[in-house]
Amino acid sequence: MVFRRRRRPPFDAGAYDSIVGGLKAIYREKVRPLEEQYLVKDFHYPLLTDDDFDAKPMVLLMGSYSTGKTSFIRYLLEQEFPGMHVGPEPTTDGFQAIVYGAEPRSLPGNALVSSPAYPFAGLAQFGNAFLQRFQGCEVPSPFAKCCTLIDTPGVLAGKKQLDRSYSYESVIQWFAPRVDMILLMFDANKVDISDELKSVIQALEGFDDKIRIVLNKADSMDPAELLKINSALTWNLARILKAPEVRRIYVGSFWEQPLKPSFMSELFDREAHSLLADLATVPRNNTTAKLNDLVVRTRTVRVQALVLHELRSQMPKMSGRDRKQKELIASLEDVFYKVMKAHNISAGDFPDVNKFRHTLATSEVCRDFSKFKKMDDKLLAQLDAIIATDLGQLITEFESMPAPEGYVPPAPEAKAEPPPSQPNPSPPPAAITTALSAAPLTPSDPWAARPAAVESDPWAADAPARLSEAISGLFPAASPPPPAAAAATAAWAVSDADKAKYDTIFEQMGPEDGLVSGGKVAPVLRRSGLDNKTLRDVWALCDRKSAGALDADWFAVAMHLVMKVKRGSPLPSTMPEDCIPIKDR
Numbered sequence: 001m002v003f004r005r006r007r008r009p010p011f012d013a014g015a016y017d018s019i020v021g022g023l024k025a026i027y028r029e030k031v032r033p034l035e036e037q038y039l040v041k042d043f044h045y046p047l048l049t050d051d052d053f054d055a056k057p058m059v060l061l062m063g064s065y066s067t068g069k070t071s072f073i074r075y076l077l078e079q080e081f082p083g084m085h086v087g088p089e090p091t092t093d094g095f096q097a098i099v100y101g102a103e104p105r106s107l108p109g110n111a112l113v114s115s116p117a118y119p120f121a122g123l124a125q126f127g128n129a130f131l132q133r134f135q136g137c138e139v140p141s142p143f144a145k146c147c148t149l150i151d152t153p154g155v156l157a158g159k160k161q162l163d164r165s166y167s168y169e170s171v172i173q174w175f176a177p178r179v180d181m182i183l184l185m186f187d188a189n190k191v192d193i194s195d196e197l198k199s200v201i202q203a204l205e206g207f208d209d210k211i212r213i214v215l216n217k218a219d220s221m222d223p224a225e226l227l228k229i230n231s232a233l234t235w236n237l238a239r240i241l242k243a244p245e246v247r248r249i250y251v252g253s254f255w256e257q258p259l260k261p262s263f264m265s266e267l268f269d270r271e272a273h274s275l276l277a278d279l280a281t282v283p284r285n286n287t288t289a290k291l292n293d294l295v296v297r298t299r300t301v302r303v304q305a306l307v308l309h310e311l312r313s314q315m316p317k318m319s320g321r322d323r324k325q326k327e328l329i330a331s332l333e334d335v336f337y338k339v340m341k342a343h344n345i346s347a348g349d350f351p352d353v354n355k356f357r358h359t360l361a362t363s364e365v366c367r368d369f370s371k372f373k374k375m376d377d378k379l380l381a382q383l384d385a386i387i388a389t390d391l392g393q394l395i396t397e398f399e400s401m402p403a404p405e406g407y408v409p410p411a412p413e414a415k416a417e418p419p420p421s422q423p424n425p426s427p428p429p430a431a432i433t434t435a436l437s438a439a440p441l442t443p444s445d446p447w448a449a450r451p452a453a454v455e456s457d458p459w460a461a462d463a464p465a466r467l468s469e470a471i472s473g474l475f476p477a478a479s480p481p482p483p484a485a486a487a488a489t490a491a492w493a494v495s496d497a498d499k500a501k502y503d504t505i506f507e508q509m510g511p512e513d514g515l516v517s518g519g520k521v522a523p524v525l526r527r528s529g530l531d532n533k534t535l536r537d538v539w540a541l542c543d544r545k546s547a548g549a550l551d552a553d554w555f556a557v558a559m560h561l562v563m564k565v566k567r568g569s570p571l572p573s574t575m576p577e578d579c580i581p582i583k584d585r
Contacts, residue, residue, distance in 0.1 A: 019287060034305065039304070039308070048297075049119075049121065052119050057282045057289075058180060060176075060179040062155070063155065064187070064194070066187060076143050076149070082106040094153060095171065096135055097135075098149040106135055108136075123174065130166035133153075147279075173203050176210070181212060182211045186216065189220065198240055218264075219259045219264070219265070230249060254272065298386050304351075305373070305383075306343055307335060312373075321370065329357055491582070502559045503556070534565060553584070554584075557575075
């Protein structure tokens with residue numbers, strides 16, 4: 001009797017409630033086992049858990065001591081938080097996770113690591129010495145409600161940095177793949193980069209796209225000095241980060257105190273607007289970031305497996321293994337080149353050759369290359385299918401990839417201009433709405449664009465698409481909040497989160513007197529791919545007064561019905577009571 005290996009069932013995107021649930025399943029069942037098998041943790045970065053996918057987006061703040069990291073967090077939260085210490089000397093002596101809570105309180109590190117509500121279980125590997133220097137702070141802040149902030153101790157110079165009872169660089173490397181943004185802060189009065197800070201920045205290699213540079217306390221500098229300091233910082237960072245592009249540096253004074261009088265105050269205000277707009281994209285783009293991270297990890301483990309397989313295949317069967325291993329390590333560039341040509345892989349997918357060489361030469365798991373796992377064609381096809389098939393099915397199933405509600409500050413109160421003798425106040429987050437409204441929307445609507453229809457018949461026959469008429473999409477954006485009548489009740493079938501997304505699309509269509517015509521609605525609904533008859537029936541259900549136009553609530557109902565039909569539910573013949581907006585019942 002011939003026994004055949006059981007085939008793994010094909011990926012079913014419809015089995016998951018959300019795109020994040022599908023991403024977790026793909027990683028847990030297909031990617032992580034290969035990362036463990038091919039030693040990704042030893043060569044690249046720590047492995048992920050389900051908690052990492054469920055976690056709120058995180059922002060990591062790091063830099064030398066007294067660069068204003070803690071003051072910047074207070075500036076974002078618009079309040080003090082437990083365990084906060086500010087001063088010119090090294091004040092923050094441990095890592096702090098600032099999370100949302102109904103009341104301000106501190107949480108010890110061991111409790112944070114043990115709690116399933118927080119994604120910090122992996123930090124237990126650094127031992128009790130680190131956990132005693134790690135604490136959580138719950139604060140009732142709108143910013144913390146949608147984004148977790150990680151405050152770090154300032155990087156010290158010389159022996160003091162090495163005297164910590166835990167590995168600072170290792171902790172930073174643990175956070176790097178998990179956070180959505182890294183704010184690297186510098187004091188305008190001391191922009192020199194010590195060897196210790198340089199080493200920490202280099203530990204972030206591979207996550208350069210997450211780094212944002214902040215030059216703080218700039219209002220204390222003369223404009224000519226500030227120009228020289230900005231140029232020097234740009235030059236130093238270019239040598240460390242080894243990137244051909246010039247890094248964007250946010251220049252200003254990011255705290256709640258008034259700016260010192262200067263003709264550059266307007267520039268500092270604009271920089272604050274830009275930085276906060278950048279931060280506002282973090283929760284909105286969190287789902288996209290997780291999807292992108294999974295693609296990067298899949299490509300990384302694919303290259304890792306091919307390289308280790310090539311090293312294994314060149315090992316002799318009997319004697320001379322030590323000598324051959326040394327030769328392979330010395331000629332690692334040739335091994336990379338051979339794999340790149342054999343499998344048509346981009347050079348950008350390969351890791352840093354010197355770091356890879358160092359791990360091969362020093363790691364205990366690499367003592368014998370002949371023990372590396374063998375790579376077969378089925379395994380290679382499985383990795384290719386994750387990117388080519390599984391993720392595509394997942395995106396198609398959940399067409400509007402839901403992002404956590406972004407931080408949208410309230411509108412500022414109208415104030416008279418301060419007299420020239422008074423300093424301009426540093427703009428707090430609550431005063432910066434223009435920055436968020438100017439932040440670019442993330443295109444996320446995958447429905448194929450259709451041309452606008454004639455007003456008299458919004459469901460005219462399909463015609464070739466014109467990309468200029470495509471609408472930005474379904475991601476939440478910095479837009480006016482949904483009407484209070486719709487948000488105040490839980491009885492309406494349209495959830496608050498969906499209503500916010502549909503309101504964004506409604507505003508993009510340019511309503512007149514609170515209404516959008518059928519000619520504007522038709523192209524949006526057609527992008528669902530449903531047939532004209534179904535869409536005509538949806539329109540008939542929603543245009544109850546035969547006015548040829550919909551308001552924001554009824555447009556949300558139309559979108560809700562279309563999404564239900566696309567996921568397999570039948571279209572009702574009459575409008576269900578729970579779908580009717582409260583104001584029209």
